[in-house]
Amino acid sequence: MKRLFIKTYGCQMNVYDSARMAELLAPIGYAPAETADEADMVILNTCHIREKAAEKVYSELGKLKQIKTAKAQEGTRMILAVAGCVAQAEGQEIISRQPAVDIVVGPQSYQRLPEMIAKISRGTGHELETDFPAEDKFDSLPAHKSAEGPTAFLTVQEGCDKFCTFCVVPYTRGAEFSRPVEQILAEAKGLCDSDVRELTLLGQNVNAFNGKGLDGEPWSLAKLLYALADVPGLDRLRYVTSHPRDMGEDLITAHKDLEMLMPYLHLPVQAGSDRILQAMNRGHTAADYLRLIDRIRAARPDMAMSGDFIVGFPGESDKDFEDTLALVKTVGYAQAYSFKYSPRPGTPAAALTTQVPEEVKDERLQRLQALLTAQQTDFNVAMVGRTVKVLFENPGRKEGQAIGRSPYLQPVFAEGAVGHIGKIVEVRIEEAMTNSLRGVLVHQAQSEKALAD
Numbered sequence: 001m002k003r004l005f006i007k008t009y010g011c012q013m014n015v016y017d018s019a020r021m022a023e024l025l026a027p028i029g030y031a032p033a034e035t036a037d038e039a040d041m042v043i044l045n046t047c048h049i050r051e052k053a054a055e056k057v058y059s060e061l062g063k064l065k066q067i068k069t070a071k072a073q074e075g076t077r078m079i080l081a082v083a084g085c086v087a088q089a090e091g092q093e094i095i096s097r098q099p100a101v102d103i104v105v106g107p108q109s110y111q112r113l114p115e116m117i118a119k120i121s122r123g124t125g126h127e128l129e130t131d132f133p134a135e136d137k138f139d140s141l142p143a144h145k146s147a148e149g150p151t152a153f154l155t156v157q158e159g160c161d162k163f164c165t166f167c168v169v170p171y172t173r174g175a176e177f178s179r180p181v182e183q184i185l186a187e188a189k190g191l192c193d194s195d196v197r198e199l200t201l202l203g204q205n206v207n208a209f210n211g212k213g214l215d216g217e218p219w220s221l222a223k224l225l226y227a228l229a230d231v232p233g234l235d236r237l238r239y240v241t242s243h244p245r246d247m248g249e250d251l252i253t254a255h256k257d258l259e260m261l262m263p264y265l266h267l268p269v270q271a272g273s274d275r276i277l278q279a280m281n282r283g284h285t286a287a288d289y290l291r292l293i294d295r296i297r298a299a300r301p302d303m304a305m306s307g308d309f310i311v312g313f314p315g316e317s318d319k320d321f322e323d324t325l326a327l328v329k330t331v332g333y334a335q336a337y338s339f340k341y342s343p344r345p346g347t348p349a350a351a352l353t354t355q356v357p358e359e360v361k362d363e364r365l366q367r368l369q370a371l372l373t374a375q376q377t378d379f380n381v382a383m384v385g386r387t388v389k390v391l392f393e394n395p396g397r398k399e400g401q402a403i404g405r406s407p408y409l410q411p412v413f414a415e416g417a418v419g420h421i422g423k424i425v426e427v428r429i430e431e432a433m434t435n436s437l438r439g440v441l442v443h444q445a446q447s448e449k450a451l452a453d
């Protein structure tokens, strides 16, 4: 038996890919390892979205090289692989800078890992694969049936054709590609047979989904969601991440029709100034975005909004930044991610001469994050006293405690809930923190009250 250690960086698509790589390598004898020290193979599944990603990978590889050398001295071979978006972006450069690396494999090619491992084991050369055959990948991966716990990710779409001027994704993950509906339904059924209750559909532009439908025609994400809603055993659906331009009328209607489609939407806007939105090539104005949110909230009034923001995009003035703050105030986010702009090599914005000084970015990020944190806290505090349905996923730190998620994706913990892991249970919220809620099981509270009466 050999042991495999995968270290995952970045987004949920990488988390999904890491799980699939582990599944792919299990039949050829790789069981999971807890640490790199005890592994015969280490995969770094990397992310390239923001700064210093590649540098972090090289420094991690330096440490792994030492482990590899120590093992070689004891007569065991360790295979070192770099996967994901840094692999895609850097390619051969990785092997040149760190020759201890055996395999470099891009996010669309990891189905070829078994064959690459076989070649490496036979010889001493390196293996490099960074092509873009997204179709091939899903066709040749084994069925994804295992999941750890009652929630699972399911990648339905990859890649991006939008070319926001700050973003590397169109270069690292390639053009938009959607999986066929039949394949997705089969994967969803397999997961739900193994007790998954909640699925999160993943895609860089998941709402641009247009995979081949059961009738041979391209299906929208909305159509896919209606079909998934009938999968036996499935109780909750989510999808992430979406582009405002692809938020079709049928998808908005699905939020009205499908109770199991959870009222939480990650819809990045990035900035609130039309000038900056245009320079970012987002293809919409701030007013377009706000109108869209009004329509979404008309369909699903309790929709919790989430988003991504970039501060300090080249040329961003104080006034532009104030526009972002104003947009945030208008929307009222339940949760959001915000970043300082970081120039990514090869992207159009990196070449602009109007880069914003680091201290200005720092100051803006602090102000934006203070506002977003306050909104998140307000959103959580408004839950106190309400009863929400929680899907319990994991045991908590304290004995008997369990942690799950509300429909609005808030982590909720409750005492005495450990027996409910894998179930959806009503919880009355007692206390709100910035990042989580504490509640009591409603049936438990009722029986305690009956005893007291």
Ligand code: 5AD
Residues within 6 Å of the ligand: 049, 050, 166, 167, 168, 268, 270, 308, 309, 310, 339, 340, 341, 342, 343, 344
């Ligand atoms: N600089 C800062 N943030 C970025 N993002 C993408 N590229 C950059 C960049 N160059 C952010 C965007 C995106 C999220 C995944 O990462 O907000 O939505």
Ligand code: SF4
Residues within 6 Å of the ligand: 160, 161, 162, 163, 164, 167, 168, 169, 170, 204, 205, 243
């Ligand atoms: Fe990047 Fe824009 Fe595509 Fe999102 S939509 S992956 S931010 S290019």
